[in-house]
Amino acid sequence: MRDFLPADKARRERVLAVIRERYRAHGFDEIETPVMEEYARLHAGVGGDNEKLAYNILRRGLDAEAIRAAADDPAQLTDLGLRYDLTVPLARFFASHRGELPSVFHAIQIAPVWRAERPQKGRYRQFMQCDIDIIGDASARAEAELAVATLDTLDALGLEGGGIRINDRRLLDWMLEHFGFAPDTRPGVLITIDKLDKIGPDGVAAELRERGADVAAVDAFQAFLRRPQTLEFRPFGEGQVRKALPEGAPDDVVAHLVGIGEAVAAARPGGDGPGGVPLVFDPFLVRGMGYYTGTIFELSHPSVSYSLGGGGRYDGMIGRFLGQDVPAVGFSIGFERIVDLVEQGVDTAAESVVLVHDKDVPIAELAAHKARLIAGGARVRLETRTKNLRGLLERATADGYTAFATVSAGQNELETKPLV
Template sequence: MRDFLPADKARRERVLAVIRERYRAHGFDEIETPVVEEYARLHAGIGGDNEKLAYNVLKRGLDADAIRAAAEAPADLTDLGLRYDLTVPLARFYASNRGQLPTVFRSIQMAPVWRAERPQKGRYRQFVQCDIDVIGDASARAEAELVIATLDTVDALGLEGGTIRINDRRALDFMLDSFGFDPSERPGVLITIDKLDKIGPEGVAAELRERGATASAVDAFEAFLRRPMTMEYNPYGERQIRKVLPDGAPDDVVAHLVGIGEAVLAARGASSPIGDVPLVFDPFLVRGMGYYTGTIFELAHPSVDYSLGGGGRYDGMIGRFLGQEVPAVGFSIGFERIVDLVEGLEDADARSVVLVHDRDVPVPELIAHKAALVGAGARVRLEQRTKNLKALLERSAADGYTEFATVAPGDAELEFKALD
């Protein structure tokens, strides 16, 4: 959990402003939810390993006897917790406010979340998520809107060249079934498959055997990974998807994925089916959240070797709160990772001015100068002259100010100079 100095905070807010503006341009509306949710909701078995990282809030008014009595059941000590993502709160929000929302609801959430992580570069215990979600639309249009808005936002931040890796949990289930893995093995098998990029086919096969997975299924999976593949280029579409899946992939799943690509292609203005669609089908993309039921995706950029965001379809979650199934899909930009990559995003303020005044300038004169500039749309800071004027001006420039003027008693007109 970090403090941010003024320049860092201003930079973060500029990036957030661009993200918010692009999301809104694509028809999404911003909401706000509380930072705490009920303990039972945060620990409902749908948040994957993040549930283990949740910060829980001790019940109010517990005495020593109550704490001792709950020693064998720590969950009895808490009734609330800090949110570890924005999707669980959104599901609760929609279930509570459905009657006041449109049939297809497109939401924006940009807010901090908390996880008891081991801090390291790019991983913090408090961090900001920037989520967009579409609730109430089961068609490929929902995923397409999310993908298009996300790519547009990344481009607006000066990070052109981003791509979306995409898969479908139903395609993963089909693969594991076709290899012969028992359904009870699936969670552990997916955890291992998710390491394919890091440990390779041999490492994945070895770890699956160590886990005690069905031997014949591991053999079939290893043979699939080692099968001969032709090297011809196939753009995102049905041919590419079917080529990297076992024979007999479900037609409805393939059609859904193809439909997303066609919509993205249309939005990007490509003139033919072999246009440059920034989508890559990855049959081994897993994503760890337990609530995903269909399409899953991750945002990649050639400047880094880690994902900059991700999401997926979670059609089963809202039904837990509402009592009836509601389709839903979301995409989250990893703000803490994105903000470190963005360069050259200037403050939109018309002017940013420092008034360096002598000690004896009357306060009414100073405030009048400042009020006139503020009234004309400038951002203004008052600074009393110091012996080391250069250091004062350098600090002001580091804080984002671009001009300064000196003020002496009785000055009617001020002369402004650029802060270099």
């Protein structure tokens, strides 16, 4: 968990302002949920490893004897926890307010979440998430809207050229069945397949054998990974999807992916991706969240090797709270990663002025000068002149100020000069 100095905080707020503005331009509305949710909801088995990282809150009123008696059962010790993501709270929110919301709801959530991570570079225990979700639309239109809004936001932040890797959990499950992996082994198999980029096909096959996976299934999967492949150009579409899969892939799932690509291509003609479509089908994209039921995606950018966000369809989650399934899909931008890539900028919406005044200037005169500048739309800070004027101005520049003026007692007009 970190403190942010004024310049860092201002930079983060500028990036958040762009994200909010772009999301709203695409028809999403912002909501807010409490930082705490019920323990049972956060530990319902849909959050994957994140459930293990949740900060839990001790039940009120427990004495020492009660704590000792329940020491081996966290559910008896705690009744609330800090949210570890924004998707679980959104599902609860929609179930609670469905009658007050449109049948297809476009939601923005921008808020901090907490996970008990091991502190290391890029891993924080408190961090900001920026989510957009569409609830109530099972069609490919929902995924396409999320993809276009996300790529548009990346462009607005000066990170043009982004792309999206896309897959479907239904295709993953179909492939594992096709190769012969037993249903009860598939979660572990997916964990290993997720390492394909790091350890390669032979490493994946070796780890699957170590895990005790069915030998024939591993042999079939390894043979598929080693199959001869031509390098001809294939833009995103049915050809690219089917070429990357074994024969016989489900037509409805393939059609869903193709529909997403067609809509994204129409919304972003002449894009940077192959064939003008900033989508790439990746049959081994896994994403570990247990609640994904369909399409999954990750946001990429050529300037970095890691993903800048991701999401997917989680049609089964809201039904846990509502008693009936409601289609839902979401995309989250990795704010903490993106904010470090965005070029440092200044707020040009208004002039930012430092008034450097002599010690003998009456307070009333300073208040009047400051009020006039603020009334004209400027941001104003008062600073008493010091011997090291250069250091004072350098600090003001670092804090985002763009101009300064010196003030003496009895001075009526101020002359502002740019800070260089």
